[in-house]
Amino acid sequence: MESGAVNCARCGQPIQPGQPWHLDHDDTDRSKYIGPSHTRCNLSAAGKASHKYD
Numbered sequence: 001m002e003s004g005a006v007n008c009a010r011c012g013q014p015i016q017p018g019q020p021w022h023l024d025h026d027d028t029d030r031s032k033y034i035g036p037s038h039t040r041c042n043l044s045a046a047g048k049a050s051h052k053y054d
């Protein structure tokens with residue numbers, strides 16, 4: 001494992017030191033963790049789920 005480098009579970013980009021992040025849950029099963037994700041990725045995913053545009 002690289003020192004301190006963690007990739008976002010949603011966008012796949014590295015989470016930089018100092019960037020806000022969450023330990024994120026699966027959208028369909030809130031008891032499951034998918035791993036760390038950027039706070040903004042987590043929030044945008046939640047917004048998409050509730051709006052359902054395609």
Ligand SMILES: [Zn+2]
Pocket residue numbers: 008009010011012013037038041
């Ligand atoms: Zn992200």
